[in-house]
Amino acid sequence: MKITDLKERINERLNTASGVMTLLVVGITTAALAAGTAIFIQIYHSSMTQNMRISGEQTTEQISNIVENYMLDIDRSMESIKEAFSYEKKERDELLNYLVELRPDAVAVTEYDFESGELIGAWVGNEKLKPEIFTNLSYDRELIPENTDYYTISEPHVESLFENSYPWVVSITGVVETAEKKSVVILDTRFSQIASYIDNIGMGRHGYCFIMDTEGNIIYHPQQQLIFAGLKTENTDILKEAPDGSLESDGIIYSLKTREGGDWRIVAVSYIDEMVTDSLVSCVFLLLVLMLIVIIATLISSIILTKHITRPIEKLMTAMGEFEKDAAGFSYEPVRGSNEINSLSSSFGHMVIRIQELMAKVKNEETILRKTELRALQAQINPHFLYNTLDSIAWMCEDGRNKEAVEMVNALAKLFRISISKGHELIPIEKEVEHAKSYLRIQNFRYKNQFSYSFNVEEKCLKYYCNKITLQPIIENAIYHGINRMIDEGEIKVDIYSDGDDVIFEVTDNGVGMTEEQCENILKEDGPGRTGGIGIKNVNDRVKIYFGERYGIKIESEPDMGTRVSIRMPKIEEEYIEAK
Amino acid sequence: MKQNKKNPRLYLAAFLGIAVIAALLHFSYNGFIKPDIQRKNHKITMITKSTDSQFFRSVFSGGNAAATEYNVELVTEGPEDEEDYETQNRMIRDAVSDGTDAIVLSAVDYNANAEAVNEAAGRGIPVVIIDSDVNSKAVSCRISTDNYEAGRMTAEAVELVTEPEAELNIGIVNFDKNTENGSQREAGFKDAVSADKRVKSIETTYVLSTIDDANRGTKELLSLNPDINVIVTFNEWTSLGVGRAIDDLGSKDSVAVIAFDSNEESVNMLETGVVDALIVQNPYAMGYLGIESAYKLIENEQLESTDVDTETTIVTAENMFKPEYQKILFKYE
Numbered sequence: 001m002k003i004t005d006l007k008e009r010i011n012e013r014l015n016t017a018s019g020v021m022t023l024l025v026v027g028i029t030t031a032a033l034a035a036g037t038a039i040f041i042q043i044y045h046s047s048m049t050q051n052m053r054i055s056g057e058q059t060t061e062q063i064s065n066i067v068e069n070y071m072l073d074i075d076r077s078m079e080s081i082k083e084a085f086s087y088e089k090k091e092r093d094e095l096l097n098y099l100v101e102l103r104p105d106a107v108a109v110t111e112y113d114f115e116s117g118e119l120i121g122a123w124v125g126n127e128k129l130k131p132e133i134f135t136n137l138s139y140d141r142e143l144i145p146e147n148t149d150y151y152t153i154s155e156p157h158v159e160s161l162f163e164n165s166y167p168w169v170v171s172i173t174g175v176v177e178t179a180e181k182k183s184v185v186i187l188d189t190r191f192s193q194i195a196s197y198i199d200n201i202g203m204g205r206h207g208y209c210f211i212m213d214t215e216g217n218i219i220y221h222p223q224q225q226l227i228f229a230g231l232k233t234e235n236t237d238i239l240k241e242a243p244d245g246s247l248e249s250d251g252i253i254y255s256l257k258t259r260e261g262g263d264w265r266i267v268a269v270s271y272i273d274e275m276v277t278d279s280l281v282s283c284v285f286l287l288l289v290l291m292l293i294v295i296i297a298t299l300i301s302s303i304i305l306t307k308h309i310t311r312p313i314e315k316l317m318t319a320m321g322e323f324e325k326d327a328a329g330f331s332y333e334p335v336r337g338s339n340e341i342n343s344l345s346s347s348f349g350h351m352v353i354r355i356q357e358l359m360a361k362v363k364n365e366e367t368i369l370r371k372t373e374l375r376a377l378q379a380q381i382n383p384h385f386l387y388n389t390l391d392s393i394a395w396m397c398e399d400g401r402n403k404e405a406v407e408m409v410n411a412l413a414k415l416f417r418i419s420i421s422k423g424h425e426l427i428p429i430e431k432e433v434e435h436a437k438s439y440l441r442i443q444n445f446r447y448k449n450q451f452s453y454s455f456n457v458e459e460k461c462l463k464y465y466c467n468k469i470t471l472q473p474i475i476e477n478a479i480y481h482g483i484n485r486m487i488d489e490g491e492i493k494v495d496i497y498s499d500g501d502d503v504i505f506e507v508t509d510n511g512v513g514m515t516e517e518q519c520e521n522i523l524k525e526d527g528p529g530r531t532g533g534i535g536i537k538n539v540n541d542r543v544k545i546y547f548g549e550r551y552g553i554k555i556e557s558e559p560d561m562g563t564r565v566s567i568r569m570p571k572i573e574e575e576y577i578e579a580k
Numbered sequence: 581m582k583q584n585k586k587n588p589r590l591y592l593a594a595f596l597g598i599a600v601i602a603a604l605l606h607f608s609y610n611g612f613i614k615p616d617i618q619r620k621n622h623k624i625t626m627i628t629k630s631t632d633s634q635f636f637r638s639v640f641s642g643g644n645a646a647a648t649e650y651n652v653e654l655v656t657e658g659p660e661d662e663e664d665y666e667t668q669n670r671m672i673r674d675a676v677s678d679g680t681d682a683i684v685l686s687a688v689d690y691n692a693n694a695e696a697v698n699e700a701a702g703r704g705i706p707v708v709i710i711d712s713d714v715n716s717k718a719v720s721c722r723i724s725t726d727n728y729e730a731g732r733m734t735a736e737a738v739e740l741v742t743e744p745e746a747e748l749n750i751g752i753v754n755f756d757k758n759t760e761n762g763s764q765r766e767a768g769f770k771d772a773v774s775a776d777k778r779v780k781s782i783e784t785t786y787v788l789s790t791i792d793d794a795n796r797g798t799k800e801l802l803s804l805n806p807d808i809n810v811i812v813t814f815n816e817w818t819s820l821g822v823g824r825a826i827d828d829l830g831s832k833d834s835v836a837v838i839a840f841d842s843n844e845e846s847v848n849m850l851e852t853g854v855v856d857a858l859i860v861q862n863p864y865a866m867g868y869l870g871i872e873s874a875y876k877l878i879e880n881e882q883l884e885s886t887d888v889d890t891e892t893t894i895v896t897a898e899n900m901f902k903p904e905y906q907k908i909l910f911k912y913e
Contacts, residue, residue: 230865
């Protein structure tokens with residue numbers, strides 16, 4: 001239940017403007033950053049790799065030059081060794097010992113008989129030759145060059161000629177021919193010169209260079225002892241096959257260069273991981289941090305936006321929805337938010353109030369109108385009145401007062417014809433006057449001339465229109481409430497005259513009159529009159545509904561003096577009715 | 581009015597936001613990226629049984645190689661005397677109070693060094709044992725020769741250098757009984773050699789781990805048991821002592837010597853026939869792996885194994901100059 005609620009809430013949230021905006025911004029930012037990062041990684045990776053290749057190749061080139069220089073140096077040493085052999089023994093010993101001592105990397109010079117390979121001379125500087133040499137690793141018959149122009153370089157090996165000292169050396173083997181004999185000379189040399197250079201070359205944090213021969217045997221490696229101890233291996237199988245240039249394998253870039261002469265290859269090793277990936281990781285991390293910040297910022301701004309705009313708009317929306325559903329019962333709580341929202345809200349508030357007022361009014365008027373019409377309809381067939389009148393006519397006939405009876409029947413007929421008036425509400429005043437006269441005649445018969453009546457109608461008013469059955473209820477009221485209770489003869493005066501644009505109907509009686517309170521009550525009383533006909537209020541309401549508030553009934557009365565009821569209506573022309 | 585009330589708040593929020601972003605970037609750079617590039621990492625103290633034997637010099641040089649690779653500060657120290665466990669204990673405690681991040685130890689005494697090791701480990705400092713073990717459960721990792729197996733190899737070497745028909749009277753010149761690696765080697769040797777039917781007798785003498793005392797002990801052993809024709813001994817110093825004694829007595833042809841570890845002198849003895857076989861360990865690897873493991877422990881990385889056996893090789897006069905044996909026997913400097 002809770003989860004679905006939450007889902008719904010999230011869905012709802014996402015459907016709002018700020019939700020959509022948040023999603024969009026976060027999505028676009030993420031996508032852009034991700035794409036940017038991917039492209040960046042791609043470009044960075046390839047350019048870094050390219051740089052590494054270039055710097056690797058440059059390094060191998062440099063080392064190659066160093067090795068070349070070293071070889072030239074060896075050349076010169078071998079030349080001077082050969083030269084030394086052209087001197088006498090004493091001078092030769094001096095020269096060779098000098099050479100071994102002076103050159104920091106020279107370990108020993110040894111001379112062997114060309115044919116037998118017997119050691120015939122050794123110049124070893126400060127070291128001490130073993131009294132008995134069991135193994136000589138420097139002398140290798142296979143490495144002896146064919147003539148004096150060349151010399152060969154051995155693989156690294158241990159110097160086995162000294163007592164208690166076993167340095168690692170390479171042997172450079174050459175042939176010397178003097179007048180008396182041909183012999184093999186071997187210079188054992190350390191790699192210190194090249195080594196100190198190679199050791200100091202860094203390819204990134206862990207990268208390095210090493211030298212191997214074309215067979216893949218390592219000649220010099222800065223981590224030689226690690227290799228000896230079996231803690232590290234170089235993938236020389238691949239490397240010996242590879243041509244010069246760069247090679248990428250297992251996240252390592254190897255740059256290879258074969259030395260001129262073709263026997264040694266210089267290899268630079270750099271790790272893509274540490275050089276590229278490490279910095280990439282930093283960059284990507286930075287990007288991720290940025291991304292996170294952007295997303296957080298977006299979220300925060302969306303929250304702010306939601307708080308200031310979306311939330312109030314939502315509230316406004318709900319309010320409007322509720323208002324739509326139940327306009328009358330709705331009560332509006334103003335929504336607070338940004339300025340725009342505030343003014344929207346207050347406008348809406350005003351509108352609500354106004355609409356509610358209007359609605360109440362319309363509704364009220366509608367009901368009144370309906371009721372009024374209904375009453376008017378009822379009045380047309382007021383059964384009591386009809387019954388009483390017919391009763392009176394019957395008595396007249398019985399008494400033989402036929403003329404009066406005819407007059408009575410005529411009046412009744414006219415009364416009914418006018419009150420029906422083909423269903424029209426508005427009828428000419430002339431007809432209304434006739435209606436009132438018919439009514440008064442009937443009543444006069446019934447009340448046996450207890451009262452007299454008179455009409456004073458302005459001629460020009462007759463053509464105007466008025467609500468039907470306007471005068472009759474007032475006259476009825478005058479008869480029942482005013483005249484009926486009188487001992488003296490009553491008098492009812494009906495005046496109709498124009499007053500500017502209006503027409504005034506006045507019904508005046510000299511009856512018992514009413515208190516102010518009674519006057520007010522008459523206009524409030526909704527129910528039918530005592531006789532079941534139309535009340536004064538009904539008339540007043542109809543006039544007001546048809547013509548507006550300023551029209552209607554005014555009652556002036558004084559107890560024991562009489563009552564004057566005046567009705568004000570606009571002058572309604574026939575054209576107006578037709579237009580309607 | 582409202583506008584005025586709101587604007588300063590917005591500016592404040594924007595300012596704070598920017599400040600937070602800047603701070604985040606700053607800290608993330610300093611906290612994660614920069615140190616990776618710049619920081620000189622940890623301090624590891626390596627305490628060995630002694631500092632001047634070829635064996636431990638190789639250990640140090642292996643350790644230095646690893647220290648360079650992993651960018652750690654390495655302090656190497658050890659007592660002058662290979663029996664001096666008290667100095668070792670003091671060194672362990674000093675290292676701890678000096679704020680070392682890890683200790684790599686080759687223990688003089690299996691039991692007497694245990695407490696100091698426990699104390700160090702108790703204070704959260706990882707202890708890596710190389711070469712010679714200590715009686716402590718707090719040790720994080722052990723890297724050494726499989727000493728019992730090395731003992732068995734010694735017996736194998738005896739078989740290699742003696743005639744198949746000969747009767748063997750064996751003398752053992754071993755160092756301090758309390759040192760774990762010596763006693764393990766002796767046990768391995770005795771277990772293996774007892775299967776050899778040619779063996780008539782085994783005499784054992786214990787000497788101090790010095791050349792002179794081993795020399796004296798060997799001569800004494802030989803004078804008491806003149807029929808001894810095989811002598812085995814289990815470390816670098818006693819090997820030299822035995823070799824010198826045999827050389828002094830001129831009995832290099834009558835007595836076969838199986839010695840331990842390599843240095844210039846013992847290699848020379850091997851070449852001249854004073855020593856007939858050397859059991860060569862891989863101290864460089866011990867040093868290297870010791871520091872590597874210590875580094876990984878500090879960094880909380882997973883170790884591949886907490887018990888690493890380094891390689892041991894039998895070197896004889898015949899094979900000593902073969903290229904692969906040269907690499908084992910002779911250190912590249």
